[in-house]
Amino acid sequence: xxxxxxxxxxxxxxxxxxxxxxxxxxxxxxxxxxxxxxxxxxxxxxxxxxxxxxxxxxxxxxxxxxxxxxxxxxxxxxxxxxxxxxxxxxxxxxxxxxxxxxxxxxxxxxxxxxxxxxxxxxxxxxxxxxxxxxxxxxxxxxxxxxxxxxxxxxxxxxxxxxxxxxxxxxxxxxxxxxxxxxxxxxxxxxxxxxxxxxxxxxxxxxxxxxxxxxxxxxxxxxxxxxxxxxxxxxxxxxxxxxxxxxxxxxxxxxxxxxxxxxxxxxxxxxxxx
Amino acid sequence: xxxxxxxxxxxxxxxxxxxxxxxxxxxxxxxxxxxxxxxxxxxxxxxxxxxxxxxxxxxxxxxxxxxxxxxxxxxxxxxxxxxxxxxxxxxxxxxxxxxxxxxxxxxxxxxxxxxxxxxxxxxxxxxxxxxxxxxxxxxxxxxxxxxxxxxxxxxxxxxxxxxxxxxxxxxxxxxxxxxxxxxxxxxxxxxxxxxxxxxxxxxxxxxxxxxxxxxxxxxxxxxxxxxxxxxxxxxxxx
Amino acid sequence: xxxxxxxxxxxxxxxxxxxxxxxxxxxxxxxxxxxxxxxxxxxxxxxxxxxxxxxxxxxxxxxxxxxxxxxxxxxxxxxxxxxxxxxxxxxxxxxxxxxxxxxxxxxxxxxxxxxxxxxxxxxxxxxxxxxxxxxxxxxxxxxxxxxxxxxxxxxxxxxxxxxxxxxxxxxxxxxxxxxxxxxxxxxxxxxxxxxxxxxxxxxxxxxxxxxxxxxxxxxxxxxxxxxxxxxxxxxxxxxxxx
Numbered sequence: 151x152x153x154x155x156x157x158x159x160x161x162x163x164x165x166x167x168x169x170x171x172x173x174x175x176x177x178x179x180x181x182x183x184x185x186x187x188x189x190x191x192x193x194x195x196x197x198x199x200x201x202x203x204x205x206x207x208x209x210x211x212x213x214x215x216x217x218x219x220x221x222x223x224x225x226x227x228x229x230x231x232x233x234x235x236x237x238x239x240x241x242x243x244x245x246x247x248x249x250x251x252x253x254x255x256x257x258x259x260x261x262x263x264x265x266x267x268x269x270x271x272x273x274x275x276x277x278x279x280x281x282x283x284x285x286x287x288x289x290x291x292x293x294x295x296x297x298x299x300x301x302x303x304x305x306x307x308x309x310x311x312x313x314x315x316x317x318x319x320x321x322x323x324x325x326x327x328x329x330x331x332x333x334x335x336x337x338x339x340x341x342x343x344x345x346x347x348x349x350x351x352x353x354x355x356x357x358x359x360x361x362x363x364x365x366x367x368x369x370x371x372x373x374x375x376x377x378x379x380x381x382x383x384x385x386x387x388x389x390x391x392x393x394x395x396x397x398x399x400x401x402x403x404x405x406x407x408x409x410x411x412x413x414x415x416x417x418x419x420x421x422x423x
Numbered sequence: 424x425x426x427x428x429x430x431x432x433x434x435x436x437x438x439x440x441x442x443x444x445x446x447x448x449x450x451x452x453x454x455x456x457x458x459x460x461x462x463x464x465x466x467x468x469x470x471x472x473x474x475x476x477x478x479x480x481x482x483x484x485x486x487x488x489x490x491x492x493x494x495x496x497x498x499x500x501x502x503x504x505x506x507x508x509x510x511x512x513x514x515x516x517x518x519x520x521x522x523x524x525x526x527x528x529x530x531x532x533x534x535x536x537x538x539x540x541x542x543x544x545x546x547x548x549x550x551x552x553x554x555x556x557x558x559x560x561x562x563x564x565x566x567x568x569x570x571x572x573x574x575x576x577x578x579x580x581x582x583x584x585x586x587x588x589x590x591x592x593x594x595x596x597x598x599x600x601x602x603x604x605x606x607x608x609x610x611x612x613x614x615x616x617x618x619x620x621x622x623x624x625x626x627x628x629x630x631x632x633x634x635x636x637x638x639x640x641x642x643x644x645x646x647x648x649x650x651x652x653x654x655x656x657x658x659x660x661x
Numbered sequence: 662x663x664x665x666x667x668x669x670x671x672x673x674x675x676x677x678x679x680x681x682x683x684x685x686x687x688x689x690x691x692x693x694x695x696x697x698x699x700x701x702x703x704x705x706x707x708x709x710x711x712x713x714x715x716x717x718x719x720x721x722x723x724x725x726x727x728x729x730x731x732x733x734x735x736x737x738x739x740x741x742x743x744x745x746x747x748x749x750x751x752x753x754x755x756x757x758x759x760x761x762x763x764x765x766x767x768x769x770x771x772x773x774x775x776x777x778x779x780x781x782x783x784x785x786x787x788x789x790x791x792x793x794x795x796x797x798x799x800x801x802x803x804x805x806x807x808x809x810x811x812x813x814x815x816x817x818x819x820x821x822x823x824x825x826x827x828x829x830x831x832x833x834x835x836x837x838x839x840x841x842x843x844x845x846x847x848x849x850x851x852x853x854x855x856x857x858x859x860x861x862x863x864x865x866x867x868x869x870x871x872x873x874x875x876x877x878x879x880x881x882x883x884x885x886x887x888x889x890x891x892x893x894x895x896x897x898x899x900x901x902x903x
Contacts, residue, residue, distance in 0.1 A: 200433065227602050229861040230495055236864075237498035238517055256864060290766075292848075296861030314768070314848040315858060320615050325848075328751040330766055483881040484874040485839035488853055492874065496866035589736075596738035600846055611744060620748035628737040628745075635736040 181220040182383065183240035184210055187228040190319060191343045192407050193246050205407040209263065210244045212399060216390040227317060229296055232256050235377060242376050242383065246337070248298045248369040258378050260387045261420055262371030263400075264412040266338045267360035268299050271347055276332065280358040286310045289332040292322040299335045302367050319344075326354070333357070339408065371414045392421035430613040430623065437606030438630050444526050444595050444605065445634075449588060451531025456538025463543050474539065481536035487597050489533060494525040494601045522603035526595070534591050541583030545576040578649045585642040589635055596631075606630060679868070683859050690855030691876060697769070697851060698841050701776035702834060708781040713788030714814065727785065734782035740843050742779055747771040747847045768847045776844075780837050787829045791822035824895045831888035835881055852876060 186206065189195040194204040202223055214221035224240040235243050235257060249259045270280050279285055287310050293300045295315035303313055314331060316322045323344040325331045334341075338360060341347055347354040362368055376384045394400040395415055404413060427434065462474030481489070498520045508514045520528075549572055557567040599608035610623040617623075716727045734742065750756060750765045764770045795818050803813040845854035856873035860866050 225602075229857070230602070232864045233495055233499065233866060237502055239498065239519065239521075295858060301862075315850075315854075316848055317846070318615075324615055324618070329757040329762070330751070330768070480878070482835075483878040485842035485853065485877055487839075487842040487845075488856065488870055488874050488877060491853075491857070491860070492866065492870040495860060496870060499866065593736075593738040596740040597843070599740070600843070607738065607740060607744075610741075614744065614748050618748075618752065620745055620752065624741055624745045624748075628733070628741050631738065631741070632733065632736045 181222055182214065182242060183222050183224050184214075184242050184244045185224050185226045185231055185234055185240035186210075186243070186245040187231055187318070188225050190246055190340065192339065205403065206244055206246065208403055208406075209394070209400070212394060212403070213244075213387055213390040216393050217386040219386070228294060229317065232375070235375060238377075241380065242374050242387070244374050246372045247375050249371060249373050250298060250301075250369040251366060252301075253375070257375040258381070258384055260374040260376070260384055261391050261416045262373045262414045263391050264404075265362075265371030265414040266412045267362045268302070268335055268368070269338050269341055269347075269360050270357035271326065271334045271336055271341050271345065271354050272332060272357055273326075274353050274355045278333065278357060280333075283307070283310055288312060290314055290330065291333040291335060292316060292325055292331040293335050294319050294322060297337075298368050299337065302361070303335050305367070339412065342410075388420075392416050396421075427622070427626075428613070428617055428619075430609060433604075433609045434606055434613075434623070434626065437604055437609040438627075440523070440603065441595050441605045441607075441630075442634070444523065444530070444598060444603075445588075445592050447527045448530035448534065448595070449591060451527060452534035452538045452587070452591065453584070455531060455535025456542050459535060459539025460542035460546055463539065464546060478536040478539055481533055486529070486533050486594050487600065490525070490529045490597055490601055493529045493532075494520070494522065497525060497528075522598060522601055525601065526598040526603050530591060530594055530598075533594070534587055537587050537590075538584070541580050541587065542576070545578075545580035545583070546572075548579045549575045574649060578653065581642065581646050581649055585638070585646075588638060588642075592634060592638070593631065679872075683862075686850070686855040686858060687852070687873070687876070690850055690852040690873075693769075693849060693854075694838070694841055694844075694851040695880075697773060697776065697844060697849070698834075698838050701773055701780055701841075702837055704773075704777045705780035705784050708777070709784035709788055710819070712781065712785040713792060716785055716789040717792055731782040731785050734779055735786065739775065739779050739840050740846070743772060743775040743843055743847060746775040768844075768849045772844045772847060772849055776837065776841060779840070780833065783833050783836075784830065787826050787833060788822060790829075791826035792818055794825065795821055825899070827888065827892050827895060831884070831892075834884050834888070838880055838884065839877070 186194055186202075188202065190204075190206075192204055193206040194202060197203055202225075207223070210221065210223070224234075226234045226239065226245075228245075231243055231245060231247070232253065234240060243257070246264075247253070247259075249262060253259075272278050278289070286307065289310075290312045291303060291307070292314045293303050293316070295317060300313075300315060303311065307313075311333070314322075314325070316325070319336070319340050322331070322334050322336070323340075326334050326345070336344075341356075345354045346352045347356055374384070374387055376387075394403075395413070400413060404411070459474050459477060462470045463478075465471050465474070501518050501520060505516050505518060508516065553571055553575060554567060557571040562570065595605060596607045599605050599611060602608075606627050610627045613623040614620045712727050712730075715723045716731070718724050747768065750771060756762055756765065799817055799821060800813065803817045808816065841851060842853040844851045845857055848854075850858070852873050856869045860869035863869070
């Protein structure tokens with residue numbers, strides 16, 4: 151009986167202790183917590199020991215060093231990444247988030263730091279004409295839920311394609327490989343990394359052109375996102391983005407991970423502010 | 424031995440998270456269950472109504488939906504409250520609802536409702552004569568509860584608690600969906616990375632079976648303990 | 662207060678979120694959920710009747726495998742069973758080229774299989790318990806009439822057991838409805854999947870999830886109502902007479 155009460159109290163203390171502990175840790179203002187959706191290869195992935203690595207991890211750490219900030223990474227699934235920022239689980243998002251008008255209502259974006267198109271992918275032996283809408287009737291397409299590609303496919307092909315929405319890009323690729331999906335609509339670098347569709351001996355191929363428009367859906371490129379009121383923080387990162395472009399650090403990093411160009415060089419006017 | 428391709432240690436860590444989560448939620452559920460049972464037995468109509476509303480709502484909505492609501496919406500709700508504190512009293516606090524806390528609170532809330540039903544039945548099955556006897560001995564209400572009502576009630580509540588625990592244990596798997604790294608999530612990640620579903624899912628299933636079997640054994644022992652003095656013919660023992 | 666007010670007016674006007682478009686997502690989700698739950702319950706019951714009879718058999722080679730099946734499926738989370746079927750079927754060699762692929766290609770059928778196996782295990786145990794608890798007098802009376810074991814099972818034991826299993830089975834139906842929410846993790850647009858989509862699209866957890874919770878609540882109450890009525894009719898003979 152006494153044991154019951156003691157353990158109950160202990161549990162209560164544990165739970166509240168954890169809540170309080172986190173509340174206190176929060177006050178450490180010098181560290182900036184960056185939210186990121188893992189994995190999104192080659193932008194971010196975990197190595198065998200569970201450590202984060204990838205282009206955006208390197209870029210983020212570089213930006214933080216230049217802005218003179220102590221940064222830490224917080225893993226957050228894509229679905230919850232904007233609510234998580236607004237809910238102050240972290241102070242900024244650095245997770246290949248495209249600038250779109252819909253998101254701009256919720257958050258404030260930095261300057262874009264890269265821009266890539268989206269591509270339709272299918273098995274090499276499939277004969278599909280993506281521009282002939284009627285012929286697509288009943289085919290299945292996989293996209294990551296809540297991304298610009300989800301919005302595009304839902305808006306443009308919602309009436310003909312059977313849309314499967316996944317929590318992560320990895321699951322989309324898995325189901326393309328398993329044969330569950332006839333098509334995927336992927337971010338170009340993700341598709342290159344996961345299924346290597348540009349090689350002639352790859353079992354997959356690109357359909358039609360790479361897609362970057364309409365801008366109302368695809369935006370001006372990927373940027374960091376901040377809470378609306380954190381203007382000073384956003385300005386620090388804008389400055390850092392200009393710097394890594396100006397002194398060639400960005401290009402060096404880019405060459406490490408990619409054999410194609412995904413840079414969006416900020417204009418002098420943008421950097422002058 | 425089977426080769427877990429380097430995921431072995433993470434699976435074990437995940438198993439630990441599952442057990443911690445289950446035990447903490449159980450404790451919260453028992454506390455909430457006792458409160459709910461008292462509320463439902465109360466003569467105060469408001470208290471009774473709140474108890475009934477709580478159990479009805481919780482038992483009418485899927486665990487997963489409640490969990491998503493609490494995890495995704497709970498933080499925003501709490502922030503609204505702390506923002507009010509900040510505007511009104513200049514107190515700036517931030518309470519982080521992480522996946523673990525959200526998991527414990529949601530599972531505790533859900534099973535608190537089920538426990539409430541279990542305890543209500545158990546409270547009612549304690550004969551009033553026993554409590555009268557306790558009072559006649561001059562026991563304080565608290566002492567009478569501790570020494571008489573609680574042990575007698577546990578005899579009737581244990582089978583229900585046992586059942587709830589088994590269901591609760593399996594419910595913990597849902598936290599993997601809202602992003603907590605329990606053993607199911609580790610197994611799902613490993614499956615997606617290596618394309619070997621059986622290699623990771625079956626060991627996890629076996630761990631669940633192991634915990635369930637151990638708990639069954641533990642509850643049998645406890646039942647025997649609280650059964651002392653009531654003979655072998657008690658209703659749950661056949 | 663301002664925030665709360667803003668949120669509330671947005672919820673009430675709600676035109677940004679609850680458009681005809683998103684409502685059709687919820688409607689599609691409702692249809693999928695009901696289909697999935699109804700089909701798995703139906704097939705589950707059909708499987709559970711012979712399994713429950715076999716579970717009470719005196720022959721160990723019949724009894725033990727069935728017990729092992731119910732023990733495993735009742736002792737592990739449905740989510741794991743779903744993952745195993747969904748990811749597992751893909752890795753059978755050549756399945757993509759077989760006729761079964763038409764079925765397994767979609768997420769619906771792996772989910773249906775996992776749900777059916779799960780509910781069949783629970784239903785087997787419910788029926789088994791009810792069969793075991795058949796009143797001795799009923800069996801003795803049947804024997805006195807000279808009924809064979811088969812006839813007795815069909816005419817006396819099963820009808821009586823089904824009636825007494827009704828309340829427990831009603832709980833299982835509700836349990837299955839709630840458990841079906843996990844279907845959304847394998848891309849099925851059931852009710853929870855629809856809510857999740859609306860949430861991810863509009864970043865509006867309260868609206869998306871509270872709305873779907875209300876739908877589930879209505880479904881739960883409808884099921885409860887149906888089973889209460891059924892119990893009243895079919896179990897009238899068991900009620901104490903005034």
